[in-house]
Amino acid sequence: MLSPEIEPSQSDDAARAGWLYYVAGMTQDQIARELGVSRQRAQRLVSRAMAEGLVHVRIEHPIAACLELEQALTDRYGLTRARVAPGLGAGADAVRAIAPAAAQELERFLAMSEPLVIALGTGRALRGMVDSLTGLDAPQHRLVSMIGNIAPDGSASFFDVIMRIADKVRAPHYPMPMPVISATREEFMAFTALGPIRQVRQLAERADVIFVGVGQMGDDAPLLADKFITRAELTALQKRGAIGEIAGWVFDAEGRYLESPDDTRLGGVRIDPRLPRPAIGVAAGASKVPAIRAALKAGILNGIVTDESSARAILAQG
Amino acid sequence: MLSPEIEPSQSDDAARAGWLYYVAGMTQDQIARELGVSRQRAQRLVSRAMAEGLVHVRIEHPIAACLELEQALTDRYGLTRARVAPGLGAGADAVRAIAPAAAQELERFLAMSEPLVIALGTGRALRGMVDSLTGLDAPQHRLVSMIGNIAPDGSASFFDVIMRIADKVRAPHYPMPMPVISATREEFMAFTALGPIRQVRQLAERADVIFVGVGQMGDDAPLLADKFITRAELTALQKRGAIGEIAGWVFDAEGRYLESPDDTRLGGVRIDPRLPRPAIGVAAGASKVPAIRAALKAGILNGIVTDESSARAILAQG
DNA sequence: GGGCGATATGAGTAATTGCTCGTCAGGCGA
DNA sequence: TCGCCTGACGAGCAATTACTCATATCGCCC
Structure with missing residues (x-):
């Protein structure tokens, strides 16, 4: 899209x-005449x-109902930042609704002139965010991936957002060239022993800002759909109370990470609860509500971009 | 527009x-159903x-023809920045075309986190720019007016942009509460002797960035339309080669300021040629082309936001 | 050079949108 | 209280836009 010379008059x-x-x-x-x-x-x-x-297209008007929900979320969970986009109605895709708002939030950080390390997860929501991003130059920042980009079948992850953002803002970027979940603990150790990979992981761990999606752990969990875990593993996790997942790290309804032997093979960087830096979730949709609520409750996330109906649902329960 | 509580469900x-x-x-x-x-x-x-x-609405695509014109303008006049918006076709209002692009340029500066002093002129083009501005907070900057805001009839100038920008970005702002052109030299001296006014003028003179419109000096010159000068004065200026005007200061086809006794009554801050800081003109339209070209040639402006046909016309002549 | 698939094009038509008009409710001064 | 004015509303209609389909064009392989 920002390529300089190609497509002289195509698009x-x-x-x-x-x-x-x-x-x-x-x-x-x-x-036509013109x-x-x-x-x-x-x-x-x-x-x-x-x-x-x-x-x-952007609507330049704070809709009262959404502002109220933002305030309520901020108060309830002690967030640094909450953004609620107007809902798109029943059948529509929630990602469409939150993408522009998420992009705007990301732009706030990109616009800062002091260099930041910005860490990014993957998923449809973040992908939508990137598509809505304005093409502004921000070469002062560094973009780092929170999660490995090698899928179980060896291909690069489909929703790789970091390249796309880097392309739009022309910033140096650091994908994490290792499996989302390594086959064995030994493989994991071998990868993380490599100098460049260790550096990327360290960069992600000390990122100044974090943007991530939130996965749910229902029977159609994205972890299962993308073949990161088997049906049996999913069922076992559900039995142990798994409700959601961020960067591959699974947590329960209280936002407590489930400890498991598999942890030692997880390529994603885990977000510690109550980080003193912004950790912003981008997620909406009825199925994700319990997961989002848990992540906010435990402070895994201290910022959220969601839509109107999800915000209401999150707040509906204590 | 950004007022917090009013209009619960009106707009x-x-x-x-x-x-x-x-x-x-x-x-x-x-x-309707929703x-x-x-x-x-x-x-x-x-x-x-x-x-x-x-x-x-913003089109997120660098149109090749416009990019070429930007490059040509930058090369020809040694500009720091040139933006060319696609033309709107023959009959349309040029301001509509350049307003979004101008707003984007202004936002580049507003987004910087180090505090800037941003100086602003007046006019329809700048007014359009403000209307296209995204409502972002930028309280770190100071906005200062380049030009007095008291019209000949005593009213506040109609196109006062500084209040509107300040309202949108919530930044401290410094209008210049004195006549655009004082009735006499004594009145001018009396105004500028006042401490607060002197401070505002000093602020404007050392501004980090300047955004101004460009006025033409044809028979329908804005200076005449707004009754800042008489028909006779306009004719006299035209005889002396007046081609354009910025912040009330009139220059000829080479961008040389016309010295005149009236200068001593002008409330606007004059932009010295070849400032080492950005001085960006926002202007388009066939009638303004010679004025824009002159200002660029002399270095009164070192940046320009214009539209396609104006850019072509500016470049058409040596 | 000929056949083939992919893609672009224009005509026609269905769907959607924008505008005008007559009506009506509420506010306000006489 | 009456009459007038302003502004909102819905209906109907004209303008505009989106879609479908048959045809034409181009590039490519044989």
């Missing part, structure tokens, strides 16, 4: 049409601009 | 409808959200 025209439509407020007929193309082509360009994510 | 609903429409991509019929109102009301809410400027 270039789309951007121009999108500009004329959304910013200039022209009708597609006028755009660009000297058919009306249908103008329509396709505009629609492409939208599909390619060239068009960023 | 609140509008914001929500706008969100559902532009961000969630729902149809107005769906929104909000439990009639389709017509949903339509009105969406349209209101747009009219009130709650909806901010």
